Amino acid sequence: MLKKIPVEELRLGMHLHAMCGAWLDHPFWRTKFILRDPADLEKLRASSVTEVWIDVVKGCDVEPASTGVAPRRDAAARSARSERPMPSEPAPPAAEPKPTASMAAEMQRASALVNQSREAVTSLFAEARMGRALDTEKCLPLVDEIASSVWRNPGAIVSLARLKTHDDYTYMHSMAVCALMVSLGRQLGMDENSAREIGLAGMLHDMGKAMMPLEVLNKPAKLTDAEYAIMKTHPQHGYELLLEGKGVSEVALDVTLHHHERPDGKGYPHGLSGDALTRVARMGAVCDVYDAITSNRPYKSGWDPAESIARMASWAGQFDNDVFQAFVKSLGIYPIGSLVRMRSGRLGVVVEQSEGSLVAPKVKLFFSTKSNMPITIELLDLSSPACTDGIAARESNAQWQFPHLDELWAGPEVLRKLGKG
Numbered sequence: 001m002l003k004k005i006p007v008e009e010l011r012l013g014m015h016l017h018a019m020c021g022a023w024l025d026h027p028f029w030r031t032k033f034i035l036r037d038p039a040d041l042e043k044l045r046a047s048s049v050t051e052v053w054i055d056v057v058k059g060c061d062v063e064p065a066s067t068g069v070a071p072r073r074d075a076a077a078r079s080a081r082s083e084r085p086m087p088s089e090p091a092p093p094a095a096e097p098k099p100t101a102s103m104a105a106e107m108q109r110a111s112a113l114v115n116q117s118r119e120a121v122t123s124l125f126a127e128a129r130m131g132r133a134l135d136t137e138k139c140l141p142l143v144d145e146i147a148s149s150v151w152r153n154p155g156a157i158v159s160l161a162r163l164k165t166h167d168d169y170t171y172m173h174s175m176a177v178c179a180l181m182v183s184l185g186r187q188l189g190m191d192e193n194s195a196r197e198i199g200l201a202g203m204l205h206d207m208g209k210a211m212m213p214l215e216v217l218n219k220p221a222k223l224t225d226a227e228y229a230i231m232k233t234h235p236q237h238g239y240e241l242l243l244e245g246k247g248v249s250e251v252a253l254d255v256t257l258h259h260h261e262r263p264d265g266k267g268y269p270h271g272l273s274g275d276a277l278t279r280v281a282r283m284g285a286v287c288d289v290y291d292a293i294t295s296n297r298p299y300k301s302g303w304d305p306a307e308s309i310a311r312m313a314s315w316a317g318q319f320d321n322d323v324f325q326a327f328v329k330s331l332g333i334y335p336i337g338s339l340v341r342m343r344s345g346r347l348g349v350v351v352e353q354s355e356g357s358l359v360a361p362k363v364k365l366f367f368s369t370k371s372n373m374p375i376t377i378e379l380l381d382l383s384s385p386a387c388t389d390g391i392a393a394r395e396s397n398a399q400w401q402f403p404h405l406d407e408l409w410a411g412p413e414v415l416r417k418l419g420k421g
């Protein structure tokens with residue numbers, strides 16, 4: 001049986017079912033667990049959460065005289081705290097978190113996560129198409145693992161998520177936006193718990209596409225105006241679908257409904273602009289577009305990552321400037337997988353970012369434009385003081401048609417795990 005109680009009446013042994021309040025106020029990533037750790041109890045009492053739901057069947061009930069219960073807070077202070085608005089943006093971190101795992105090691109782990117995501121999201125879409133209410137809490141363990149991967153080394157899963165075929169775009173796009181949202185949240189100074197919340201929003205943001213006609217969703221050609229009008233209804237359908245389910249936060253609903261809105265008011269479905277758009281909706285818009293334009297679609301091949309960043313930067317009014325700048329910083333001006341031409345005339349593919357410079361990543365050189373011939377592969381760290389070469393320009397593989405770029409940066413073993421080797 002569920003019972004709603006003030007947070008002051010919580011004690012060890014109670015089964016926490018849900019917390020009331022804004023999503024950023026919650027001190028825990030998970031809910032629905034028995035309070036066993038005194039530190040967790042104190043963390044919850046010190047938070048902005050004022051009331052919680054407990055399940056007295058699965059844990060202890062309220063005992064007014066029990067020991068260890070904190071004195072009741074002043075009612076006026078509690079009321080003022082509950083009326084405090086959700087923060088529009090997180091405070092910046094004292095220091096930007098550094099990767100704790102090598103790129104090679106995290107690539108191996110991330111490849112398994114990509115495969116798990118494909119199965120999980122495909123299943124979620126299938127349930128929606130069959131008219132079943134969505135239990136989005138099933139996604140939490142997967143989002144948790146994706147967020148942990150981003151925290152260990154954001155470059156790995158964010159870049160691997162781009163390796164999708166046009167056949168599985170709809171499903172893998174959700175996973176990719178999840179990873180991009182976590183990475184962007186990390187760059188903006190969110191802690192892991194808050195970044196996981198927006199990661200879940202990214203995972204769910206396109207659920208409305210489950211309600212779209214398959215002949216329109218999977219059309220191997222550009223949509224007609226009438227078909228595009230149908231597709232533009234997917235944010236509203238997704239919002240309504242999530243409302244009918246359980247375990248959905250207000251931030252997931254916000255991102256789902258508003259990820260196609262624009263600061264200049266030219267987006268859809270409501271043409272919102274300015275302060276009417278939340279920070280998380282603006283984040284969702286950037287992440288959604290980047291993955292869409294870098295991915296292979298039924299009707300076109302994806303753009304090069306660096307080319308995509310440059311094009312997005314030129315689209316005035318489409319993205320929030322501060323959010324977009326943070327997004328570029330999270331990926332690099334030349335994201336992993338970008339084809340670049342060096343001052344020496346050699347071509348290379350970006351394999352890893354530098355901690356110290358957005359324009360000095362690690363590049364794997366493999367071709368000479370002077371001889372127009374392949375060269376012995378060389379890994380060059382452009383941030384090294386001993387390096388005398390540098391990036392002169394982006395290159396488009398649409399012109400060169402190199403078939404092995406993904407293998408150069410991801411490695412043949414990782415590609416085999418993803419079924420692309």
